[in-house]
Amino acid sequence: MKSKRTKVAHKNLLVTILSFLLFTYAHSQDSPVALKDLDYHFSVARKYQNQDNIEKALQAIQKATEYAEKNEDEKGLIDCFHHYAFLYLKLNNVDRSKFYWERTKVLLKDIAYPYGSSENKYLEAIYLYLDKNNFQAEEKLSEAKRLSNDRNLLNRIALTQANINFQKTNFLKASRYYNALIVNSDIYEKDYFSTQGYLGLAKINSLDNPEDCIKYCLEALPLARKNEFIKELLEANSLLSTAYEDIGDYNSSLRANKDLIKIKDSLYAAINVKAKERTANDIHIEGLEEDVKNLVKKNLEQEQSITRSESTNIVAFAILVIISLLAVSLYRNNQIKIKTNNLLQKTNTELEIAKDKAVKAMEAKTNFLSTVSHELRTPLYAVTGLTNLLLEENPTQSQKDHLKSLKFSGDYLLNFINDILQVNKIDAQKLETLQIEFNLRKTIRDVIDSLQQSAKSNNTSLTLAYDKNMSRTHLGDPIKISQILINLIGNAIKFTKNGSVVVTVKELKRIEDICTIYFEVKDTGIGISEELQENIFDSFEQGSIQINREYGGTGLGLTIVKNLLGLFGSDINLESKKGVGSAFSFEIKLVCKDQNTDNPDDDFSPREFIFEGLHLLIVEDNKINQVITKKMLSKKGMTSDIANNGTEGVELTRINNYDAILMDIHMPGISGVEATIEIRKFNTEIPIIALTAISLDDSVENFYAAGCDDIVTKPFKPEYFYQKIGENIFNKKTT
Numbered sequence: 048m049k050s051k052r053t054k055v056a057h058k059n060l061l062v063t064i065l066s067f068l069l070f071t072y073a074h075s076q077d078s079p080v081a082l083k084d085l086d087y088h089f090s091v092a093r094k095y096q097n098q099d100n101i102e103k104a105l106q107a108i109q110k111a112t113e114y115a116e117k118n119e120d121e122k123g124l125i126d127c128f129h130h131y132a133f134l135y136l137k138l139n140n141v142d143r144s145k146f147y148w149e150r151t152k153v154l155l156k157d158i159a160y161p162y163g164s165s166e167n168k169y170l171e172a173i174y175l176y177l178d179k180n181n182f183q184a185e186e187k188l189s190e191a192k193r194l195s196n197d198r199n200l201l202n203r204i205a206l207t208q209a210n211i212n213f214q215k216t217n218f219l220k221a222s223r224y225y226n227a228l229i230v231n232s233d234i235y236e237k238d239y240f241s242t243q244g245y246l247g248l249a250k251i252n253s254l255d256n257p258e259d260c261i262k263y264c265l266e267a268l269p270l271a272r273k274n275e276f277i278k279e280l281l282e283a284n285s286l287l288s289t290a291y292e293d294i295g296d297y298n299s300s301l302r303a304n305k306d307l308i309k310i311k312d313s314l315y316a317a318i319n320v321k322a323k324e325r326t327a328n329d330i331h332i333e334g335l336e337e338d339v340k341n342l343v344k345k346n347l348e349q350e351q352s353i354t355r356s357e358s359t360n361i362v363a364f365a366i367l368v369i370i371s372l373l374a375v376s377l378y379r380n381n382q383i384k385i386k387t388n389n390l391l392q393k394t395n396t397e398l399e400i401a402k403d404k405a406v407k408a409m410e411a412k413t414n415f416l417s418t419v420s421h422e423l424r425t426p427l428y429a430v431t432g433l434t435n436l437l438l439e440e441n442p443t444q445s446q447k448d449h450l451k452s453l454k455f456s457g458d459y460l461l462n463f464i465n466d467i468l469q470v471n472k473i474d475a476q477k478l479e480t481l482q483i484e485f486n487l488r489k490t491i492r493d494v495i496d497s498l499q500q501s502a503k504s505n506n507t508s509l510t511l512a513y514d515k516n517m518s519r520t521h522l523g524d525p526i527k528i529s530q531i532l533i534n535l536i537g538n539a540i541k542f543t544k545n546g547s548v549v550v551t552v553k554e555l556k557r558i559e560d561i562c563t564i565y566f567e568v569k570d571t572g573i574g575i576s577e578e579l580q581e582n583i584f585d586s587f588e589q590g591s592i593q594i595n596r597e598y599g600g601t602g603l604g605l606t607i608v609k610n611l612l613g614l615f616g617s618d619i620n621l622e623s624k625k626g627v628g629s630a631f632s633f634e635i636k637l638v639c640k641d642q643n644t645d646n647p648d649d650d651f652s653p654r655e656f657i658f659e660g661l662h663l664l665i666v667e668d669n670k671i672n673q674v675i676t677k678k679m680l681s682k683k684g685m686t687s688d689i690a691n692n693g694t695e696g697v698e699l700t701r702i703n704n705y706d707a708i709l710m711d712i713h714m715p716g717i718s719g720v721e722a723t724i725e726i727r728k729f730n731t732e733i734p735i736i737a738l739t740a741i742s743l744d745d746s747v748e749n750f751y752a753a754g755c756d757d758i759v760t761k762p763f764k765p766e767y768f769y770q771k772i773g774e775n776i777f778n779k780k781t782t
Contacts, residue, residue: 085111085123090235092130097239098275101137108134125151125163132170145174165195169204181211198748202233202240205752209247218251225251226724230731230754234482242270242279249286257290264290280310431762436678484640485525487564488513491552494532497767498540505544509536514553518562522638526747527611534608535568535631543572546628555634562639569630575623583621656773659684661706663772666696666722667738668714672761676709676738679765693722700726705733707776710755712739720753727754734775738763 088111095104108130115123128147135144148170155164172187188204209224228244245267252259264283271279284307291300434453495511502509539548551567609619615635623629665687667673673689680687690696692714712719723735737750737758756775
């Protein structure tokens with residue numbers, strides 16, 4: 048009788064657990080693991096999600112999850128759960144979306160993953176926005192932006208900020224975000240964000256400006272049709288129908304209405320809406336079958352255990368007698384344990400307090416170094432700029448010697464500031480690798496060209512040995528590759544006099560479209576002894592005080608190289624012999640976009656530009672910087688106008704014709720980013736070059752997303768400044 052009651056109780060428990068799992072558990076684990084990698088499945092999921100085909104999007108994420116679990120990739124699993132959360136939001140199933148979001152919060156407690164934490168904050172902001180808690184939502188979006196500078200995530204955040212401001216009826220601010228989305232440079236969802244930007248502006252203008260509403264809808268429709276954005280097609284035609292009716296164009300309104308009805312009557316609207324909900328639930332429930340089987344197995348084992356327990360009661364009683372005899376001894380041991388635990392708890396509390404103080408000290412150090420390095424750039428721009436101008440005005444020999452010393456000191460201080468800012472960004476986890484198309488050979492050639500003058504000063508030859516059979520176009524992060532090479536080649540030149548520096552780049556292997564590229568910087572300089580090689584990559588470590596006094600430098604270059612290579616999952620290798628030379632090498636995996644073809648453009652060389660007759664606009668609030676920049680332009684025969692702030696810059700651009708705009712970013716009133724967005728509304732062709740002292744919180748991705756064509760960091764070398772102006776004016780005219 049007892050056994051029967053036990054079985055009934057177990058069955059009831061099993062039913063309860065099954066019901067709980069059906070409403071709370073996750074995805075299927077029965078399908079075979081996909082052969083593709085995570086990025087491929089995420090790309091497929093994004094495509095179907097934007098087409099509102101949630102069924103196929105869920106299937107893609109299901110395969111990605113299996114791949115991440117098989118490879119024990121915790122970060123990949125976090126990304127998969129975030130995708131699930133977004134997809135269930137598309138199905139208006141907020142509870143299930145929050146279930147996956149909660150799972151990522153638990154996983155993120157045990158792993159340092161800035162991008163995952165940023166996406167988690169972004170999801171929380173969306174939940175708050177759906178509950179109309181707009182202020183709290185905007186706070187979470189700001190936290191998300193501080194954690195990651197991923198371009199795709201920043202565009203999604205910008206879209207959410209636009210929608211929040213639209214919901215708050217702050218249409219001016221919403222328009223800025225929608226305009227920024229229209230000119231986005233996202234590598235995954237460029238057309239999707241542009242479509243959302245046009246539709247957002249259309250919705251704003253539908254209230255009192257039907258003509259502009261029609262204009263933006265007609266921009267959105269081709270993008271939506273090309274990419275099969277069904278939901279956006281419905282919205283655009285609905286807005287067009289109403290807007291045409293408002294201006295009295297009833298024939299066009301009727302056509303838009305017919306298109307709207309046709310889409311609604313299509314297979315997607317009539318059948319697939321229910322099918323995708325059913326399939327989503329199928330996928331969700333499929334994954335529970337194995338868990339239920341495991342629970343049944345455990346339930347049977349538990350039932351058998353109960354049966355066995357009855358036969359062990361007698362043995363347990365005998366053991367209890369023996370345990371009683373040991374009670375006194377155990378009591379004494381327990382007292383000792385309690386005292387020890389109290390001591391450990393006190394020690395742990397002290398350690399927690401010390402840890403909090405250390406974290407706060409680190410944050411204070413980071414903010415201090417960021418502020419100091421940023422603020423030093425503005426006066427340093429005046430020092431280096433005026434020094435260069437004075438050197439070109441035929442000074443006396445004694446004055447020239449003093450000016451050269453001043454220029455050397457300014458350049459040294461600039462390099463020191465750049466190194467500190469770079470290390471500070473690495474310590475604050477503000478760096479992540481980009482994924483953009485670039486020409487690797489041109490990137491390396493630009494670095495070598497910029498260092499040729501330093502090599503000549505040391506009577507050292509600087510050459511490049513480049514594998515001509517490599518692809519011409521790669522997908523990766525050219526900025527960080529340039530930073531790595533600048534530090535390694537600059538070091539090699541500094542410690543090599545009357546010798547040679549050879550940069551070797553070749554392809555080691557290729558698997559499908561993934562290429563392993565080998566880089567080596569070899570010099571005939573002073574070399575590094577074996578006992579010093581172990582610590583050479585530590586911060587502020589140059590081997591010895593004598594080397595620091597003779598050659599100068601901060602000792603941060605190799606530390607930066609090591610940390611940047613860590614972002615690529617790579618290590619730096621060193622082979623060196625004192626008095627003979629050194630060879631630094633590393634490998635980086637890049638996506639190869641195409642095979643190399645013979646092209647004369649591959650032999651890059653600095654181009655000579657004729658600047659006479661050009662007329663530029665300088666947008667700068669600092670009076671000394673205005674004078675220096677204007678003087679540098681006039682040296683090359685260029686004329687210029689000056690705008691003291693972003694608002695003046697927008698107005699002058701509206702009424703005058705300029706060949707280019709030099710835009711400062713940090714200004715009172717509207718910033719350079721906001722001014723660029725406003726200019727791009729009425730002029731999309733004029734080159735805009737950002738001149739800025741980049742700080743810790745600045746993201747170059749935001750500058751490009753706003754519409755800047757290029758970025759020059761202040762203070763800069765004159766030759767680099769002129770080269771950027773020429774490239775952006777004359778190259779743009781020839782394309």
